Amino acid sequence: MRTRWCGExxxxxxxxxxxxxxxxxxxxxxxxxxxxxxxxDRTGIVQCVVDGxxxxxxxxxxxxxxxxxxxxxxxxxPSLATGQVEVSxxxxxxxxxxxxxxxxxxxxxxxxxAIRLRYRFVDMRRERLQKNLVMRSTINAAIRASMFAQxxxxxxxxxxxxxxxxxxxxxxxxxRLQQGSFYVLPQSPQIAKQLLMVAGVDRxxxxxxxxxxxxxxxxxQFEFTxxxxxxxxxGVEDVLGxxxxxxxxxxxxxxxxxxxVPVRMTWxxxxxxxxxxxxxxxxxxxxxxxxxxxxxxxxxxxxAEAVRAICVPGAADSSRSKLDGLVERAKSLGAxxxxxxxxxxxxxxxxxxxxxxxxxxxESPVAKFLSDDERNGIVAACGAKPGDLLLVVAGEHxxxxxxxxxxxxxxxxxxxxxxxxxxxxxxxxPLFDGLDEEGNPMAAHHPFxxxxxxxxxxxxxxxxxxxxxxxxxxxxxxxxxxxxIRIHRxxxxxxxxxxxxxxxxxxxxxxxxxxxAFRYGAPPHGGFAVGLDRLTALLxxxxxxxxxxxxxxxQSGADPMTGAPKPLADRSLRELGIGILPPKR
RNA sequence: GGACCUGUGGUGCAGCCUGGAGUGCACGCCGGCCUGUCAAGCCGGAGGUCGCGGGUUCAAAUCCCGUCAGGUCCGCCA
Numbered sequence: 001m002r003t004r005w006c007g008e009x010x011x012x013x014x015x016x017x018x019x020x021x022x023x024x025x026x027x028x029x030x031x032x033x034x035x036x037x038x039x040x041d042r043t044g045i046v047q048c049v050v051d052g053x054x055x056x057x058x059x060x061x062x063x064x065x066x067x068x069x070x071x072x073x074x075x076x077x078p079s080l081a082t083g084q085v086e087v088s089x090x091x092x093x094x095x096x097x098x099x100x101x102x103x104x105x106x107x108x109x110x111x112x113x114a115i116r117l118r119y120r121f122v123d124m125r126r127e128r129l130q131k132n133l134v135m136r137s138t139i140n141a142a143i144r145a146s147m148f149a150q151x152x153x154x155x156x157x158x159x160x161x162x163x164x165x166x167x168x169x170x171x172x173x174x175x176r177l178q179q180g181s182f183y184v185l186p187q188s189p190q191i192a193k194q195l196l197m198v199a200g201v202d203r204x205x206x207x208x209x210x211x212x213x214x215x216x217x218x219x220x221q222f223e224f225t226x227x228x229x230x231x232x233x234x235g236v237e238d239v240l241g242x243x244x245x246x247x248x249x250x251x252x253x254x255x256x257x258x259x260x261v262p263v264r265m266t267w268x269x270x271x272x273x274x275x276x277x278x279x280x281x282x283x284x285x286x287x288x289x290x291x292x293x294x295x296x297x298x299x300x301x302x303x304a305e306a307v308r309a310i311c312v313p314g315a316a317d318s319s320r321s322k323l324d325g326l327v328e329r330a331k332s333l334g335a336x337x338x339x340x341x342x343x344x345x346x347x348x349x350x351x352x353x354x355x356x357x358x359x360x361x362x363e364s365p366v367a368k369f370l371s372d373d374e375r376n377g378i379v380a381a382c383g384a385k386p387g388d389l390l391l392v393v394a395g396e397h398x399x400x401x402x403x404x405x406x407x408x409x410x411x412x413x414x415x416x417x418x419x420x421x422x423x424x425x426x427x428x429x430p431l432f433d434g435l436d437e438e439g440n441p442m443a444a445h446h447p448f449x450x451x452x453x454x455x456x457x458x459x460x461x462x463x464x465x466x467x468x469x470x471x472x473x474x475x476x477x478x479x480x481x482x483x484x485i486r487i488h489r490x491x492x493x494x495x496x497x498x499x500x501x502x503x504x505x506x507x508x509x510x511x512x513x514x515x516x517a518f519r520y521g522a523p524p525h526g527g528f529a530v531g532l533d534r535l536t537a538l539l540x541x542x543x544x545x546x547x548x549x550x551x552x553x554x555q556s557g558a559d560p561m562t563g564a565p566k567p568l569a570d571r572s573l574r575e576l577g578i579g580i581l582p583p584k585r
Numbered sequence: 586g587g588a589c590c591u592g593u594g595g596u597g598c599a600g601c602c603u604g605g606a607g608u609g610c611a612c613g614c615c616g617g618c619c620u621g622u623c624a625a626g627c628c629g630g631a632g633g634u635c636g637c638g639g640g641u642u643c644a645a646a647u648c649c650c651g652u653c654a655g656g657u658c659c660g661c662c663a
Contacts, residue, residue, distance in 0.1 A: 026623075034620040047623065058613085077623055100614060103596050106624060109612080111596065114655050167663035187663085214662040332588080332659070433663090446663045544656095555656065 001063060007044020011084045013068040018087060020046070021095070023125060024060045025105070027053050037092070039064055042130050044081050047071075049088040059098040059105070059122075066090035113546075118560040120551055132548045135254055136536045140207055142253035143227055143532075146246040152203040152229070157192035159185055159209070164510060167446065168212035171222070179577030185211040188529060190446065191514050193230040194486060197525040198517045202232045207532065216555045218544045219478060219534055226481065230527030236469055239483055240425060243473060243528045247480075247535070251421065254539050262423035262473065270426050271398065275308075275405020277426055280477025282419030285310050285412045287404050290392065293377035299369040301337065304394035310404050311382040312411050315389035316342040316363075326407065330393060335403040339366050341390040343379055361386070413477060417541030424474040428452065429482075431468035432499070440501030445470040447500055447511075450485040450526075451492070463499050473530065475538055483528030490518065 002021040009018070022041035029035040035053035038045050039062070048064050056062070066087040077083030102119050103111035105126050116123045123129060144154070160173060160183040170184035186192070188210045196204045208228040216222065229242055244261060252258045263281065270279045273286045290307040297303065318326075323340045330338035341364035362375050370378075382390055391407055393400045431451050432441035441463045443449065451459060452467035459466055470484035487493045493515065497507045507515060533545040546552040553559055573579065 026625090028622050028625045029619085030622065030625080031618085031620050034622085036622055036625085038623070049621085072621070075621055075623085080623075083623085100595070104612070104624090106612090108624075109597070112592085112655065115596085117655095164663095169661085190663090212662060215660085217662085218657070220662070443663050449663090554654085556654080558654090560655090 005043040006039050006041045006046040007081060009046050009068055009082050009085055009087070011070060014070050014085060016068045018066060018068055020048075020064045020066075020087065022062065022064075023098075024056050024058055024062060027056055027058070029053055036086075037062075037064075037090070039087075040125070044127075046082040047077070047080070047086040048090045048092075049086055050090045050092055053092070055094070056092065057098065057100070059101050059125075060094055061096040061098065063093040063095055064090050065093075114554065114560050117552070117554060120561050124550065129547065129550075132536065132540045132542065133550060135540055136532070136548055138253050139250045139532065139536055139539070142250040143207065143246050146249040147205040147227075147229070147242075150203070150242055150245060152205040152231075152242075153201055154206055155196060155201060155204050156206060157186070157189040157196075157208065161186040161192070162513075164191065166443075166510065168214055171211050171213050174576040174578055176576055187212045188226065189228050190448075191511070193228060193527060194448065194514060194525065195517055197230055197232045198520065198522050200232075200523075202523075204228075204230045204527075208529075210529075216553065216557060219537070221533065221545060221549065221552055222557060224545070225532045227530040227532055228527070229483070229529065230525060232523040232525040234485075234524070234526055236427070236471065236485060236526070239485070239526050239528055240471065243481070243483070243530060247423075247473070247530060250535065251539065255421075259421045259423065262425045264425050264427065266428045267426055267430065267467075268428065270424075271401050271405075275401040275403070275408060276477075277429070277472065278474045278477055278479045279424055279426070280409065280413060280474075281422035281424060282414055282476055283412050285312065285408045287401060287408070288382045290378060290381060293381050294374060297370070297374060299366060301339070301366070302392075302394050304396075304400070306397035306400045307392065307394040308400050308404050309378065309382055309390050309392040310408050311384045312389040312391065313385075314387050315411070316344065316387045318342075318389055326391065329410065330391075330403050330407065333403045333406050334399055335393050336395050337393075338403075338407075339392040339394075340364060341367070341378070341392065343384045343386050343388045343390060345386045362390075409477065416476070416538060416543050419476065421538070422476055426472040426474055428467045429470040429472065430464065431455075431466040431470075431496075432463050434464075436501075438501060441499055443496075443500060444468065445482065445484050447496060447502070448484075448486045448493070448514075449496075450487050451496065456492070459495050459499055469526070471528075473528075475535070478534050478538060479531070480534055480538075481528060481530035483526065485524075485526035488518065488522040488524050490515070493518075 001019070003019045006020055006022055020039055022039045024037055025040035025045055026038040027035060032052050035050045037048045037050050037053055037056060039048050048066060064087060066089050068085050069088045071084060071086050101122050103109065103115055105122065107127055147154070163170060163182065163184045168187040170187055173183040173185060175181045175183060189206060189208050193204050206228045208226050209223055210226055211223045213222065214220070227246060231239065231242060248258055265279065267277055270277055273279065275287050288309045288311070290309055294302045294307050326340065327338045341362045344361060344363050361379060367375065378390065384390055391404065393403050430444050431449060433444035434442055436442050445468065450469040452469060455466040468484060470482065472482045473480045487496060533548055536548040537545045540548055542548060551559065551561070558564065
C-alpha cells in the first residue's frame with residue numbers, strides 16, 4: 001500500500017515517486033486548487049501539496065501518491081524534520097473518514113487526563129506517546145540482548161499464583177473448578193524464581209508483569225513491568241554486575257552514550273547525607289549534622305538525639321507564609337517542628353539593616369536563644385551564604401533525617417528531564433524495618449533476605465540493627481529496583497522466621513513449598529528486579545509512568561476507555577460461587 | 586483511611602476571592618473567500634445541565650454542605 005514512511009523523507013529522496021499512508025494531521029486550504037496537507041504516520045509528518053482538499057478533514061485515514069520535491073526557495077520549514085521537502089502532485093485516496101478528534105493532537109496542546117485515557121487510541125497517535133512506546137521497546141530489546149549475552153535464560157512464570165500473605169496486597173482470582181478457592185496474581189515472581197534456582201536454571205531472567213493492589217502514584221500502577229533476575233552461586237558483587245550491565249546497555253541503546261557506572265553508598269550513608277534511601281544526586285542541599293556546633297546549647301528545642309539542617313540556596317527571601325507552610329509540611333512528615341533561619345548579611349556589614357544586625361547574621365524566631373558562636377557555627381557548618389535559607393530539624397535521628405530529606409526533595413528537586421542520569425547503588429539495607437502491632441520486627445525487603453555475615457549474632461539480641469545483603473538501584477531519586485542475596489540454609493531461615501515472629505507451623509503453611517524445595521539442594525543464590533516503567537519514564541523525561549504505558553489506569557484504578565472495573569454479571573458470579581456483600585456504611 | 590488542587594460550549598483557559606441576564610479569550614467545528622502555507626489568513630455562523638445533589642439568598646458559575654470524576658501527596662507499596 002505504501003513505499004515509504006512520512007518522517008524519513010529528505011532532500012536525498014527528491015524526484016522519487018512515493019506512496020504514503022497515514023492520518024491527516026493538518027490541512028491548510030488556500031483555494032479550490034491549492035492546499036497543503038500534513039500527513040502523519042508513526043515516523044513523523046510530511047507536507048503534501050494537493051489540488052484541493054475540500055473533502056479532507058482532520059484525522060482522515062488516507063493514502064497519498066506523489067513525488068518528493070525540494071521545497072521552493074523561502075518555503076523550507078526548519079521546525080519540521082522533513083521540512084526541506086514536500087510531496088507534490090498528490091493524488092489522495094480516502095481510506096477512512098474520521099470524526100473530529102475529541103481533543104487537539106498538536107504536540108503543544110494538553111488535554112485532561114480522563115479524556116486522554118478515554119480516547120487513548122487517539123492520544124497514542126501523538127509523537128510523545130509514539131516516541132515513548134518505541135523507546136520502551138528499544139529498552140526491552142537491549143535488555144533481552146544483554147541478559148542473553150550474559151548467559152541468562154528467559155523463563156516465564158505463572159500469572160495464576162498462590163496467595164502468600166506478607167507484603168503487598170494481592171489481586172485475587174476466583175477458581176471456578178474449586179469454588180471458594182482463589183489464585184492470586186503475583187506481586188512479583190519472587191518465589192517462582194527462587195524455585196528455578198533450586199531447579200538448576202542457575203541464571204534466570206524475565207521481563208515480568210507484576211501486580212499489586214496498592215494505591216496508585218505518579219510512579220506506581222497496579223500492574224507494572226520488571227526486569228526480574230536471579231542467579232545461583234553468586235555474591236552481591238555478581239548480582240550488581242549483572243544488573244549494571246543490563247541497565248547501562250539499555251540506557252546506551254536509548255541515548256547512544258554509556259552513562260557513568262552507579263555510585264556506591266550504604267543505606268546508612270544515604271540516610272545521613274540525603275535523608276532518604278533513594279538519594280537524588282543531581283543537586284546538592286545535603287544534610288548537615290549540627291550536633292557538634294550545638295553540643296552545649298541552652299536552647300531546649302535543640303537538645304535532641306539529632307539536630308540536622310539543610311541549606312536552601314537563595315531562599316532567604318521566602319515569604320512568611322511560605323515558611324509557615326514549610327513548618328506545617330515538616331510537622332505533617334512527623335517532625336516536632338521546623339526552625340527556619342534566613343541568612344542575612346553579617347553584623348557590621350554596612351549593607352545590613354539595623355534590626356537585622358542586632359541578631360547577628362541569622363533572621364529566625366529562635367535566633368535570640370542562640371549564642372554568637374552557635375549562630376556562626378551553624379552558618380559555617382552548612383556552608384551558607386547571605387541570601388540562603390537554613391532549615392533545621394531536631395529530634396529522633398532517623399526521623400529528623402527523613403523529614404529534611406523530604407524537604408530537600410520538595411525544595412530542590414529539578415525537573416525529571418534535567419541534570420543527567422545519576423545512578424546509585426544503595427547497599428547494606430537493614431534486614432528489618434520497624435515493629436508490627438505485636439512488637440515483632442518486620443522484614444524490610446522480604447523474609448528470605450540473607451543477613452549480613454557480620455551481624456548474624458545480632459539477630460537474637462538487636463534485630464533492628466542487623467544489616468542485610470539487600471540493595472537498591474536508584475536513579476535520580478527514583479527507586480528503580482531492589483534485590484538481595486537469599487537465605488539458602490535452613491538454620492538461618494529458621495532464625496529469621498523466629499525473629500519475625502513466624503512460627504514453624506506458620507512458615508510451613510505460608511512458604512512450605514519453598515522451604516520444602518530448599519531441602520532438596522538449594523544453591524546459594526540472589527537476584528534483583530528493575531522497574532522498567534520507571535526506567536523508561538526517566539529516560540523519556542516523563543514525570544509519570546502513565547506516559548510510557550499504552551493503557552494505564554487512573555489514580556482510582558479505573559480505565560476510562562473500557563470502563564473497568566465493572567460489576568460481573570450474576571450468571572458469572574454464580575458460576576464462580578461468589579456473592580457480593582452489601583456496600584459498607 | 587487522610588490532606589490539597591482541579592472540574593465553565595468539542596478542547597484549553599479567564600470569570601469565582603468581592604453574588605446581579607452564561608459574559609469573555611484562544612483553538613476546534615460548519616459555511617464562504619483565498620494559488621506557497623506550515624499551530625495558514627480573512628469574513629460569517631452554530632454550539633452551554635458552569636461535574637452532580639442539596640442549602641443560604643430577592644438573586645448562585647461565584648458563598649456553604651455533601652457527592653462524583655481527574656491529578657499530586659501522606660498512609661500503603663515484604
